[in-house]
Amino acid sequence: MKSLEINLTTKEMDDFLNNVDFNQLIVKYDLLASKVTTTLTQNNDVLLKTNRPTEIPFNSQSQPSSIKKSN
């Protein structure tokens, strides 16, 4: 059977990922985990500060210090 073949180029991947707000992703998934769904709109700034010590930019050349692995 014929399959759709995905051809995302490296540039297209980078362009897309550079526009993904991983801080928001984490905050929202954290909220799902704790079921405190109403807190997002009320205390967004607080959550960002307490749950995320640093921002997580997408950058293929570097990684945030908070997620460096020890090994």
Place this chain on the structure above:
Amino acid sequence: MKYISYHGTNKQNANKILSVNFSIKLPVMMNNLYSPHNHEKVPGSLGFGLYTFIDNPSLAKDFSIRFNHTNWTVVEIQTEINHNELLDLDNSHNQTNYHEFKNKVRQQIELVAQHKYQRAVSSRKQSVLDGITIELYIMAIKKQQISINAVKMKTYTTTLKTNWVSIVPNGIELCIRNINLIQTKRQYLPVKGD
């Protein structure tokens, strides 16, 4: 192409799926923000959607029994899916492209999962990483004006009969992301041997 696939669940969820009000909730991309806020569930290994096994009611039943014991049931679903809306992750070209994407986003996704799943069972964590990554991958594909409405892949599913993980697939999973693909749905009544 037409698919007949089977969703193993409990009787309460089956009633919801069979109802006319049934919907499949997906995350949305608004202002370049990935927004899973409408979901109470985390994505499965192939992302969000209705998980079914192609041509395998027996595996759907065994999967359901593992979680629902005697309250199991199986829903048979017939779909019509065009090849240009199906992400086939058994296609080696797509596997290579997906892994390139995954390698780019791996560290960020691991951090998301770390926050989200710090209390989760470690064996489930890997599939969660893929689930989140596939959601992002599908959104990236959408930038090419391609809407992925289903994801298909050969997988291994643990059941009470086979309570150990194998690298050899025992079924083909079809994750249905768009309710409009569904042509018919009905409760499946197992026959002898299922």
